[in-house]
Amino acid sequence: MLNPDNPAQAAAAARLREEPVIWLTTVTASGQPQSTPVWFLFDGGEFLIYGLKDGQKTRNIGSNPHVSLHLDGDGRGGGNVIFEGTARIDPAAPRADDVPAYVAKYLPLIESYGWTPASFVDDYPHAIRVAPTRARVRPGPPGQARRGPRRRMRSSPNRNPRLPEASSCLSYTARADPPGVDEAPGELTASGRQQQKEVHDL
Numbered sequence: 001m002l003n004p005d006n007p008a009q010a011a012a013a014a015r016l017r018e019e020p021v022i023w024l025t026t027v028t029a030s031g032q033p034q035s036t037p038v039w040f041l042f043d044g045g046e047f048l049i050y051g052l053k054d055g056q057k058t059r060n061i062g063s064n065p066h067v068s069l070h071l072d073g074d075g076r077g078g079g080n081v082i083f084e085g086t087a088r089i090d091p092a093a094p095r096a097d098d099v100p101a102y103v104a105k106y107l108p109l110i111e112s113y114g115w116t117p118a119s120f121v122d123d124y125p126h127a128i129r130v131a132p133t134r135a136r137v138r139p140g141p142p143g144q145a146r147r148g149p150r151r152r153m154r155s156s157p158n159r160n161p162r163l164p165e166a167s168s169c170l171s172y173t174a175r176a177d178p179p180g181v182d183e184a185p186g187e188l189t190a191s192g193r194q195q196q197k198e199v200h201d202l
Contacts, residue, residue, distance in 0.1 A: 001044070001135050008139040012081040015071055016042040020109065024049060024130075025068045026060035026087070034060065039109070040069075041102055047085075050096045051126035058126050061087045067130055078140030085132040093127030096120060 002009040016022075025035040036057060041048045047069060051058045061067065065088060071081040096102050097117035103110075110120050 001132055002137070008137050009135075011139070012071075012135075012137045013044075015081060019071055020106070022047075023070050023072075024057065025070075026057050027064045027066065028056070028060050029063040039102075039106055041099070041105065045131070047083075047128075047130040047132070048093070048099070048102070049128040049130065050102075050121075050124040051089075051128050053123060053125050055126070057128065058089060061089060061128060069130060069132075073138075074140045076140065078138060080136065080138040082136045083130075083132040084134040085130045087128055087130045090127045090129045093129065096124060096127075 002013045004010050004013065020039060021037045022040050023035050024038045024040075025033050027033050034056060038049050038057075065086045067085060067087045069083045069085070071079075073079045097120065103117055107117065110117060115123070
């Protein structure tokens, strides 16, 4: 979908490999859009995101598969990488700890939240696949370096610090859903889990 011979699209593809967080927008059954920072892998054809076991994203996708994804821009209206697509829950997908590329990308974040790859899976068991149908890439002004985020946000793959919902310019530490920013690490206390859930999967 992204043309490697196009400089702007090649740069977007590099960001998708490197940045740890992308924003996933789903729609509730009542029609309310909800955006969540999530952890993800992109293989050039599909996005793979892991969702919190009781997360809103999964319910939203069940009722409306139309979603969008975007990386952070440069803060000045440029550096935009936006996808529209169709999402599905894939019960046959491998667990997150059985996907070497996912573990390699997120192990430091997983461990920073007190999780192990296995305990992360306990919190983020749902594999969400997004097939993009449209991509829009808007580079910043020529010669302008992309600015980093104005603030750091610890987010888990799905908005739950356990992981949390891949950009060289993104500095989110993942407190959203690891695979969608919805989860958190190791042995979290009940209050810790609740706080992560509030932060990662609203």
